[in-house]
Amino acid sequence: MTDAEAGAHRGILLVISSPSGAGKTTLAHLLAEQEKLEFSVSYTTRGARAGERDGVDYKFVTEDEFSRMVERHEFAEWAVVHGARYGTAIHTVNRALEDGKDYLFDIDWQGGAQIRRQWPEESVLVFILPPSMAELERRLRRRATDAPEAIERRLVTATRELEHFADYDYLVVNDNLETALKELSSIYVAARCARARRGHYGHALLGEARTREPPQSQ
Ligand code: ADP
Numbered sequence: 001m002t003d004a005e006a007g008a009h010r011g012i013l014l015v016i017s018s019p020s021g022a023g024k025t026t027l028a029h030l031l032a033e034q035e036k037l038e039f040s041v042s043y044t045t046r047g048a049r050a051g052e053r054d055g056v057d058y059k060f061v062t063e064d065e066f067s068r069m070v071e072r073h074e075f076a077e078w079a080v081v082h083g084a085r086y087g088t089a090i091h092t093v094n095r096a097l098e099d100g101k102d103y104l105f106d107i108d109w110q111g112g113a114q115i116r117r118q119w120p121e122e123s124v125l126v127f128i129l130p131p132s133m134a135e136l137e138r139r140l141r142r143r144a145t146d147a148p149e150a151i152e153r154r155l156v157t158a159t160r161e162l163e164h165f166a167d168y169d170y171l172v173v174n175d176n177l178e179t180a181l182k183e184l185s186s187i188y189v190a191a192r193c194a195r196a197r198r199g200h201y202g203h204a205l206l207g208e209a210r211t212r213e214p215p216q217s218q
Pocket residue numbers: 018019020021022023024025026027139140142143174175176177178
């Protein structure tokens with residue numbers, strides 16, 4: 001009998017990745033709110049953008065603090081993205097697994113691959129695609145949160161990120177935001193209903209049904 005059949009409920013690790021500007025942060029926050037999902041707040045060495053809050057959008061740390069966390073094996077995964085380091089704390093993943101809480105991870109393909117390798121049963125990987133490269137560039141420029149050189153770097157990195165879409169379980173094209181959110185929440189709801197996670201209900205019900213069965217005459 002598997003853990004799920006025995007009744008153990010381990011949380012879903014819902015990983016969302018995309019090229020910068022495709023809208024994954026927008027979608028991830030909308031999904032977290034709609035589905036009452038916990039959002040995994042990453043550590044990063046990059047500076048806060050205007051409006052970003054420490055401990056809410058990211059935990060902003062120095063290079064030294066990040067290095068110390070790496071040495072103490074405090075990250076479930078970490079990677080260098082656009083020249084800064086980003087990482088997911090191991091305690092966040094442990095909370096998801098031990099308390100059965102579903103968590104949403106807005107992380108890049110390197111992080112997604114590390115999570116998948118360590119927790120293949122619990123992870124569900126979704127890749128957000130922009131409708132076109134021209135629209136991706138427009139969104140990055142319209143967002144205006146990065147300097148022009150940083151935007152150029154994000155566009156170059158977009159190709160590297162896109163190269164990994166085939167490693168993901170699901171692809172969502174973020175053209176119309178409402179449609180993309182509906183698709184994303186459908187993926188999450190379907191994952192919650194997967195037999196691997198719901199099997200214990202079936203087993204409990206079957207056990208109960210059998211106790212109610214009149215004894216079979218041979
Ligand atoms: P990412 O986290 O992937 O870098 P963001 O969520 O920051 O992307 O979105 C990039 C920009 O595009 C933001 O200004 C956001 O408001 C905008 N945006 C997101 N989704 C859409 C959409 N479906 N249509 C138009 N603009 C969008």
